[in-house]
Amino acid sequence: MNVGASRESDEIIAMIMKLTEMPEVISFAGGLPDGELFPIEEMKKVTKEVLESDGRNALQYSTTQGIRELREVIAEQIMKEAGVDTTADNLVITCGSQQALEFSGRLFLDEGDVVICESPSYLGAITAFQPYGPKFVEVKMDEHGMDMVDLEEKLRNNPNTKFIYTVPDFQNPTGITLIVERRKRMVELAEKYDVMILEDNPYGNLLFEGERLPAIKSFDKNERVIYHGTFSKIFCPGLRIGWVCAAEEIVNKYLLIKQSVDLQTNTMAQKETALYMNMYDIKDNVNKIKEVYKRRRDLMVKTLKEELPESCSYTNPAGGLFIWVTLPEELDASKVLEKAMEYRVGFVPGIAFYPNGGHRNNFRLNFSSMKDELIVEGVKRLGQVLRSF
Amino acid sequence: MNVGASRESDEIIAMIMKLTEMPEVISFAGGLPDGELFPIEEMKKVTKEVLESDGRNALQYSTTQGIRELREVIAEQIMKEAGVDTTADNLVITCGSQQALEFSGRLFLDEGDVVICESPSYLGAITAFQPYGPKFVEVKMDEHGMDMVDLEEKLRNNPNTKFIYTVPDFQNPTGITLIVERRKRMVELAEKYDVMILEDNPYGNLLFEGERLPAIKSFDKNERVIYHGTFSKIFCPGLRIGWVCAAEEIVNKYLLIKQSVDLQTNTMAQKETALYMNMYDIKDNVNKIKEVYKRRRDLMVKTLKEELPESCSYTNPAGGLFIWVTLPEELDASKVLEKAMEYRVGFVPGIAFYPNGGHRNNFRLNFSSMKDELIVEGVKRLGQVLRSF
Structure with a gap:
């Protein structure tokens, strides 16, 4: 049976793995719940x-x-x-x-x-x-x-x-x-x-x-x-x-x-x-989680608003763990990620989520697993990266 | 994709499931470790x-x-x-x-x-x-x-x-x-x-x-x-x-x-x-398990020797959980199981273990999960069943 079909996303995953091993990186690439909230x-x-x-x-x-x-x-x-x-x-x-x-x-x-x-x-x-x-x-x-x-x-x-x-x-x-x-x-x-x-x-x-x-x-x-x-x-x-x-x-x-x-x-x-x-x-546990994640979403959305170039847009989810950022058509999120790694900040390029590829100008940010001050600092770095393009 | 290919063994499994739900049955059909030995x-x-x-x-x-x-x-x-x-x-x-x-x-x-x-x-x-x-x-x-x-x-x-x-x-x-x-x-x-x-x-x-x-x-x-x-x-x-x-x-x-x-x-x-x-x-845990299973194997082999007709043979394993019984060629273990269920004793007919079927005159006995006195009683019942054929 066919295992591990080779896709461009495999390369991206490799890039993200590398990212997680880099010191002092602020990674929004993960999708982990915050372990501090476990009961x-x-x-x-x-x-x-x-x-x-x-x-x-x-x-x-x-x-x-x-x-x-x-x-x-x-x-x-x-x-x-x-x-x-x-x-x-x-x-x-x-x-x-x-x-x-x-x-x-x-x-x-x-x-x-x-x-x-x-x-x-x-x-x-x-x-x-x-x-x-x-x-x-x-x-x-x-x-x-x-x-x-x-x-x-x-x-x-x-x-x-x-x-x-x-x-x-x-x-x-x-x-x-x-x-x-x-x-x-x-x-x-x-x-x-x-x-x-x-x-x-x-x-x-x-x-x-x-x-x-x-x-x-x-x-x-x-x-x-x-x-x-x-x-x-x-x-x-x-x-x-x-x-x-x-x-x-x-x-x-x-x-x-x-x-x-x-x-x-x-x-x-x-x-x-x-x-x-x-x-x-x-429900008590869920409420505890929601309170923290909501605060982090608010903080991330607020900082995105302050730091991202006007040409970028992003979702404001009513729940969950992720925000989706859309760049101007001509930008390639994988190229942006290469630059972002120099700035010690990471995310998942959107192409990984399109089974048929294409759509190069998006990326996913996770806000559930990151301390407040790192969300602010990470999004600021992202803003710097994007303004450099 | 093909799931759950229909085989004769499925019927046997159904028969064994039925067996486990019957009261007062002594079942040698399972393959469970003895839970009393868990640390x-x-x-x-x-x-x-x-x-x-x-x-x-x-x-x-x-x-x-x-x-x-x-x-x-x-x-x-x-x-x-x-x-x-x-x-x-x-x-x-x-x-x-x-x-x-x-x-x-x-x-x-x-x-x-x-x-x-x-x-x-x-x-x-x-x-x-x-x-x-x-x-x-x-x-x-x-x-x-x-x-x-x-x-x-x-x-x-x-x-x-x-x-x-x-x-x-x-x-x-x-x-x-x-x-x-x-x-x-x-x-x-x-x-x-x-x-x-x-x-x-x-x-x-x-x-x-x-x-x-x-x-x-x-x-x-x-x-x-x-x-x-x-x-x-x-x-x-x-x-x-x-x-x-x-x-x-x-x-x-x-x-x-x-x-x-x-x-x-x-x-x-x-x-x-x-x-x-x-x-x-x-190793301490393994030794504790081995001591009990060895005693049960010895008891099962001894009782098989006493109770089974001479036309039947069986393995004497140096370890593990199972003994394999071979009946005279003309006997069908699935038919024997039907009869055994009347006597409130069970086992797995050997045909379930042959991927291409055939070989109807064997069955598997488990000795790991059964109390000593039930091993003796169960094998006695088996002897009665087999002598009735």
């Missing part, structure tokens, strides 16, 4: 309790689908908050949402099938689908998310589309959120053109202002939508707990895959996550 | 220490290859004991050895490629390779493992063989161990016919008597052998920690796969395992 004291209590009350089961093999108590709290708390009425039987626990993406690629895609996605789209999803050899068809976005007219045209012109892949809330990389009317419309179009929707929603809970929009899956009447969730941005990414929510018939197909590729997800991590959700209110 | 008190100390000293990193994303301290203790302790001189750079941490098998299938196999394996072979490996569409070519075994004359014939007749898959120590399902001369010969043949060897070694440390044989990889001069290891049988399977040991060039290919399919293995579980290995001597 370590709570985790100490939780792990002690799990080992004391249920150690033998916590350290033993467990079911492929994931332990029931975890699936129950996900259904009752997280999915409900996303507006999705579901049950533990509709969930499979995965090793993070990256594994959910890989499973979806494996389940639906064969050489030459079409994946329709936002332009730009999430790099990890592109990487997960690519080994199965699909053609990516990108749909235009505006500030309200995927353009539904363009989506319908792409669906009409690509009869072997298997699914629409979308990150509707505070998308990675743009920070853009898909508005409600378009969520409904997307489900209608999926029905009309007989395709599935993969709704990838790692950031939905990290809403800084306004009201949370119901998940696309909440409008799903005929089991067209497969929802991918994760605890990585609202709890602890190192535990690698994600999930798929879908019709039972589809869940059974994911189980066959899970069984053959790694049997099951870490039992202990599942028990810890379930007990944490039952012992504490995860 | 729970030590794990309490280890998790507390990890969270206190390094909580932020333990709960955060970490590298795709696996944390260095874990790779170091595996190289220095486990691989060294297997006779393999290697380094942390030659290791990738996986979610159990099932994931290592899946990665190997993904990396080496395309539709129609040949996998050469023991006859019978490990069910989990067959399941992991099958989605990539290989042809399985089975090699005869005797009490000393794979027959090298038959292996060479199969290599000669199958020029598109990608690798030889083998479980050399206390094989699952037969309990048979490959003798040293054949290990050396297998490496020579791999050289001669330009194929790789996948050495899958989950049980090597669980040696009840005699001297541990050096791993096949210890005879590997030209990086032909890829070793798959796991903590599941010597520590805690619920943590899902396995690894691949190979040349750095090959390790890099596994990393590309790991990156795209699930980014990394649970950081916390890696830190816990590494710290456990540094705080305690894992």
Whole structure:
């Protein structure tokens, strides 16, 4: 099987790896949650309790689908908050949402099938689908998310589309959120053109202002939508707990895959996550995270406004971890990155997020993992770099 | 992509699932370690220490290859004991050895490629390779493992063989161990016919008597052998920690796969395992396990001798978890299982372990997870069942 298709983004990733090893660099290239916000004291209590009350089961093999108590709290708390009425039987626990993406690629895609996605789209999803050899068809976005007219045209012109892949809330990389009317419309179009929707929603809970929009899956009447969730941005990414929510018939197909590729997800991590959700209110943790990230977004947007040349624009996301910067057409973000490295500041050039390449004048900034003063200093350096072009 | 190829073994698995749900059944069908032997008190100390000293990193994303301290203790302790001189750079941490098998299938196999394996072979490996569409070519075994004359014939007749898959120590399902001369010969043949060897070694440390044989990889001069290891049988399977040991060039290919399919293995579980290995001597834990499993093997072999009709034979493994029973040619183990279920006793019919089917007169018994008195009672029931045929 084809592994690690060579793309220009591989070079960029290499450049970014180099960046992380350079001293005194301020890197906005990552996508890490801030580790200082992890609930370590709570985790100490939780792990002690799990080992004391249920150690033998916590350290033993467990079911492929994931332990029931975890699936129950996900259904009752997280999915409900996303507006999705579901049950533990509709969930499979995965090793993070990256594994959910890989499973979806494996389940639906064969050489030459079409994946329709936002332009730009999430790099990890592109990487997960690519080994199965699909053609990516990108749909235009505006500030309200995927353009539904363009989506319908792409669906009409690509009869072997298997699914629409979308990150509707505070998308990675743009920070853009898909508005409600378009969520409904997307489900209608999926029905009309007989395709599935993969709704990838790692950031939905990290809403800084306004009201949370119901998940696309909440409008799903005929089991067209497969929802991918994760605890990585609202709890602890190192535990690698994600999930798929879908019709039972589809869940059974994911189980066959899970069984053959790694049997099951870490039992202990599942028990810890379930007990944490039952012992504490995860909303308290989410609120703590949101407060810090909101402050950092505000600071980054304010500093971008002050420091970037007027010819540049940027998104102001209502949540999540990322801001998307657009440069004047003639500028190449990869060239800008080379210069930026001299100034000891980094970001991810936008081209990495376009499965078919092109679009050289964008880059992604992360604001979740950086101290306030470094955000200011880093954006100032960026301004200097850009003014030098 | 093809998922969950329908095989007769699927029906058998369904039958065994049914078995596990029946009350008062004595099931030798599983392959679980005995949870009563898990080092729970030590794990309490280890998790507390990890969270206190390094909580932020333990709960955060970490590298795709696996944390260095874990790779170091595996190289220095486990691989060294297997006779393999290697380094942390030659290791990738996986979610159990099932994931290592899946990665190997993904990396080496395309539709129609040949996998050469023991006859019978490990069910989990067959399941992991099958989605990539290989042809399985089975090699005869005797009490000393794979027959090298038959292996060479199969290599000669199958020029598109990608690798030889083998479980050399206390094989699952037969309990048979490959003798040293054949290990050396297998490496020579791999050289001669330009194929790789996948050495899958989950049980090597669980040696009840005699001297541990050096791993096949210890005879590997030209990086032909890829070793798959796991903590599941010597520590805690619920943590899902396995690894691949190979040349750095090959390790890099596994990393590309790991990156795209699930980014990394649970950081916390890696830190816990590494710290456990540094705080305690894992050999003490292994010795505790071996003492119990050896007693159970002795008891099972003794009771088989007393209770089974003379027309049946069985292996007497020098380690591991399994005994393999051979019935008279005319008996079908699946039919025997139907009857056995009435007697409330279970096992896995051997046909599940033959990738090309056939061979209906064998079954596998597990002795690791069953209390002594139940081993005696279960084997007595088996004797009754078999005498009824």
